[in-house]
Amino acid sequence: MNRWFLRGLRTGIVTTRFPSGIDAMPAGWRGRAVCQEGADAQSIARAAAVCLSGAIEERSGAVDVDRCFQCGECARITPRAFAMSAEFNLAHFSADPTEERARLRERVRSLGKSIMIRHIDVGSDCSEDQEMQALFNPYYDVTRLGIFLTASPRHADLLAVTGAVTGAMAEPLRRTYDAMPEPKVVVAVGTSAASGGIFAGSPGIIGAVERVIPVDIAIPGSPPPPLAIIAGLWLALGRIPPVACR
Numbered sequence: 001m002n003r004w005f006l007r008g009l010r011t012g013i014v015t016t017r018f019p020s021g022i023d024a025m026p027a028g029w030r031g032r033a034v035c036q037e038g039a040d041a042q043s044i045a046r047a048a049a050v051c052l053s054g055a056i057e058e059r060s061g062a063v064d065v066d067r068c069f070q071c072g073e074c075a076r077i078t079p080r081a082f083a084m085s086a087e088f089n090l091a092h093f094s095a096d097p098t099e100e101r102a103r104l105r106e107r108v109r110s111l112g113k114s115i116m117i118r119h120i121d122v123g124s125d126c127s128e129d130q131e132m133q134a135l136f137n138p139y140y141d142v143t144r145l146g147i148f149l150t151a152s153p154r155h156a157d158l159l160a161v162t163g164a165v166t167g168a169m170a171e172p173l174r175r176t177y178d179a180m181p182e183p184k185v186v187v188a189v190g191t192s193a194a195s196g197g198i199f200a201g202s203p204g205i206i207g208a209v210e211r212v213i214p215v216d217i218a219i220p221g222s223p224p225p226p227l228a229i230i231a232g233l234w235l236a237l238g239r240i241p242p243v244a245c246r
C-alpha cells in the first residue's frame with residue numbers, strides 16, 4: 001500500500017493504464033513454464049516426474065498451460081530444458097478460438113458497455129479470490145472500465161469461477177449458472193478452475209469448472225494476476241486490448 005501511495009505521489013498516476021497501455025510486471029515475475037528448443041528426452045522425463053500437476057507431456061515436453069501452476073520446479077532442476085516465461089496474459093477461449101470468438105461476440109453484443117459479475121468460489125485456496133478482490137482496489141479499479149460486482153446471479157452478465165470444483169459445490173455452481181439470464185458468459189479464473197490443477201483426481205474433487213457448466217474463457221495462473229484477469233474479461237467481452245499484453 002505504501003509503495004502504491006508513494007508511486008502515485010511521484011508519478012501523479014494512481015491507476016493502471018491497462019488495457020489501453022502496457023504495465024510492466026514486477027521484477028522476478030514468474031509466468032508459465034516453457035520447454036526450450038533442443039531439450040533432451042532425459043531432462044524432459046526428469047521435469048515431468050517432478051511436475052505435480054502432470055502439465056508436462058513426457059514425449060514432446062509440451063506444457064499444458066491450463067495445468068501448469070507456475071511452481072518453477074521443472075526450470076529449477078532442468079534449467080537447460082525448461083524456463084519460466086514472463087507472460088502474464090494466458091487467457092484463452094476454452095474451445096476452438098476461430099469459431100468461439102465469433103460466437104461469443106454475437107452473444108455479448110447485447111451487453112453494452114457495462115457488465116455485472118457474479119463471483120463464486122467453488123473450492124479455491126483463496127489466492128484467486130484475493131486477485132479478484134484486487135480488481136476493485138484503487139490501482140486496478142475495474143469500475144473505470146464499466147465492470148461491477150453483483151451478489152445475485154439474476155443480475156449477472158458474467159460468472160467468474162475460482163477453484164477446482166469440490167463435490168459439495170457442484171450443485172450450487174449449477175444452480176448459480178441456471179439462475180443467470182442469457183447470455184451467461186462464464187470465465188474460469190485460475191489454474192484450478194481451468195483444469196483442476198494439482199487437485200484434479202483427488203477424492204471429493206470434481207475438478208475443472210467445465211466438468212459442471214460450460215466455460216467460455218479460461219484464465220490459467222496460480223493465481224492469475226489482476227492484469228491477466230482484466231485481459232481475460234476483455235477477451236470474453238470481445239474487447240481485445242489494443243496492445244500486446246504478454
Ligand code: SF4
Binds near residue numbers: 047056067074075
Ligand atoms: S507446474 Fe511447475 S513443474 Fe509443472 S510445468 Fe508448471 S512450473 Fe513446471
